[in-house]
Amino acid sequence: MTLTDLLNKTCLIGLSYFDLDGELLKRSQLCGTVIGSDAEEGISVNLQGKAAPAGEKEPVFILPPTLSAWFTAPPGHYRNPESGVDIKNPDYLVTWDIYKTKKDTPEGEHEWWEWVPRTVAPQVGS
Numbered sequence: 001m002t003l004t005d006l007l008n009k010t011c012l013i014g015l016s017y018f019d020l021d022g023e024l025l026k027r028s029q030l031c032g033t034v035i036g037s038d039a040e041e042g043i044s045v046n047l048q049g050k051a052a053p054a055g056e057k058e059p060v061f062i063l064p065p066t067l068s069a070w071f072t073a074p075p076g077h078y079r080n081p082e083s084g085v086d087i088k089n090p091d092y093l094v095t096w097d098i099y100k101t102k103k104d105t106p107e108g109e110h111e112w113w114e115w116v117p118r119t120v121a122p123q124v125g126s
Contacts (some may be wrong), residue, residue: 003037010089018099029080031087049084069117093122
């Protein structure tokens, strides 16, 4: 698989955020269609389930350009009412662990996070 192969493919994205001590802060799920892929800029996903205001485009979420977090999804209907995820038979499952790398960032300053791909296929339905 190459970055170009992802174009127009659908995906279910699982994100887990951790603090400096490795404690889980939150988990989130997103889903959408890949609309761009670039080795420098990342993989752009047009999100589904996030209502855009009238006249505006759907939100775009950018993932790192690493393919090791992408796995062929088993067929199924994936729903999470809390996050708004509702997708049937996505092409891929994508999972990332995101670690905070800097303590106490002052208000308005950039927070630093390290994105680590999960390189083992996620377990579905377990």
